[in-house]
Amino acid sequence: MKTVIAIIETGADRRFSIYSKDNTLPYGVIGTGDTIASAKEDFMLGYEEIKEYFKETGKEFIEAEFVFRYDIPSFLQEFAFAFTLAGLERITGINQKQLGHYVSGYRKPSAKTIRRMEEGIHSFCDQLRAVRFS
DSSP: OEEEEEEEEEOTTSOEEEEEOOTTSSOOOEEEESSHHHHHHHHHHHHHHHHHHHHHHTOOOOOEEEEEEEOHHHHHHHTTTTOOHHHHHHHHOOOHHHHHHHHHTSSOOOHHHHHHHHHHHHHHHHHHHTOOOO
16 A cells, blocks of 8 residues: 555635645545535545546556645644634744734745744644643
8 A cells, every 4th residue: 555645725715625646656636625524525535436447447556545734724724623823823933913814825834934833733742742640
């Protein structure tokens, strides 16, 4: 089984799209939806349909396991239930107004800002993982 990165993005229409990012597979997979969950469902349905097509036509099918990666607007929307912009500012050091621009799609973060967000969130998760209750 091949591990394949699948990118989750928010479009200008505020819908989500997912696409596989692997040029070595003899097929590509896409999915769309109003929510990330529905886009993932559509994506996996597409994967199963491609798998069935390969079986029907006698072509060799390479099984894939997908690792989902978010663009910043998709992440911020998906985890809005857990992270306020104020909380993310404290975790990442990135100004709330700037984060708001990323959520709305008004601006796109630089590669440096993306790394900063990712490192801040991972550091916060490490802190949470270390919590023990008595």
